Amino acid sequence: MRTVAHISDLHFGRIDPRVVEALAEDLEEQKPSLAIISGDLTQRARRSQFREARAFLDRLSMPYMVIPGNHDIPNFNLLGRFIDPYRNYKRYISNDLCPVHQDDDLVVVGINTVRPLIWDFAEGRINSKQIERMHRTLKAAGPDRFKIFFTHHPFLPPPDSPKTTLVGRARKALRRLEDAGVDLMLAGHLHKAYSGDIMSHHTKVERSILVAQASTATSTRLRNEPNAYNFISIEGAGEDASVTFLVRSWEGARFTPGLLSRYVRSGTRWVLQEQDPGLSPVS
Template identity: 35%
Template sequence: MADPLLLFHLSDLHFGLEDPHALDWVAHEIATRRPDAVAITGDLTMRARAREFAAATEWIGRIGVPVTVEPGNHDLPGYHLPSRYLDPFRRFAAFRDLVEKELVFPDLAIVGLNTNVPAQWRLNWSKGRVSRKALRHCLAQIDALPAGTRAIVTAHHPLREAGTHGTALTSGGRRALAELARRGVVAVLSGHVHDAFDIMEPTAHGPVRMIGAGTLSQRLRTTPASFNELTWDGEALTVRVRNMEGLPTPAMQIEEVPEDAQPPFAPDETSA
């Protein structure tokens, strides 16, 4: 029997308001544990600024294992509408080959589902939307997998509300879940709400497991900075939430608190 696959699921790094201690901790875990792959489910940056993408590019470039990256709503430029409409993912250029990169192992594949759109018919554009085009692309990748290969799908937004303090309200999410259930996906990994969750969602074609990762930024909701450690043994997926609450106290402390300890951007309670 082959060794189990070890996958790390990270989300919501939010460079620009990142947590350096959390990122150092995760980098150490990756270097020590050497997972088979790392899946990052969006919101690499805080405001999609060039300097934030540069920092994200540098950090991701040091991971040293296969990586797939899903864009998040914070990774679309919100302050320059022409860029948002015409080339919303331009600043992913330094690691464009990692964006929604399909990773295929002997009996498991990681396949991306984009839940971001430049604009939509509601005021809060931070919410997710699964377009028919994005869903068709994802399903085509799953259908093309070798016989016997199961799929884990990565998306930024949970495809339905997950019972967390953050909200999703993803348009087209229930339709997507039903189609993914039809194909027997192992799970859908997501982020966005900054708290981990693991739930089963019923659909007309059977249940789908939805797994959310927390954040590695200062924008905490109800739980500490965390990531998910996933183990696939060929039949079952085991999830372990790894959070900084379990570290020895000195690892959580900094030597000095600056006089102005306010983050550069105040957390926005209206969007995740």
């Protein structure tokens, strides 16, 4: 079994220090095989905020992957946003905006969906070059490894808000994700935690793909949810795979296990086999 901590929307510059400390401690206790951080490490892309984010990343004892979010490029500094939007991100976090991880069990591809040169840069897009790079890497991995694709901007809206704006060119990307055999898609941006099948919204998709969205891990900018992250347990690959999502939520003193959702492959479809809103033995 492999375990993944899916963390998003840290927003250093607008955080609760107690939550940051508790998150670092909980990750050390849970010991995931890999941490995936799906963007918005900072609130305003300032150097001081990136330094705080860097200090947090340096505390992680597990391998991690990270991509930027729309808050990780300058907002009010228009010149900086147009000339060198990722300057601070690359200096303090990573030069790689589209990271790849491969081992015997997992293949993970992250894509930067931030678009600094569009007017409403809070909304994201994926371009044709990125789509083909993602497809090439995941397709080449073959059918015997579990495949994860992650972005900052979402491909699946919340169940209670189906008209939420999704990442641009989602339909084109999904056709290639289907062909590449992707099993799981992760994202953030909305500060809401939920999971489901991409087919529940994109009715023309022919391949069942799991999706998990993460809440904000440490920001004080909450949207009727506590700070939380997803602890994901993965067993097997292909038709023998099963995935368990456990939302670990801040409850005032520490992160504790909350909603648990377990999906299993049944032929070509993911089926929700178990959902438990209370405490779980998987902790």
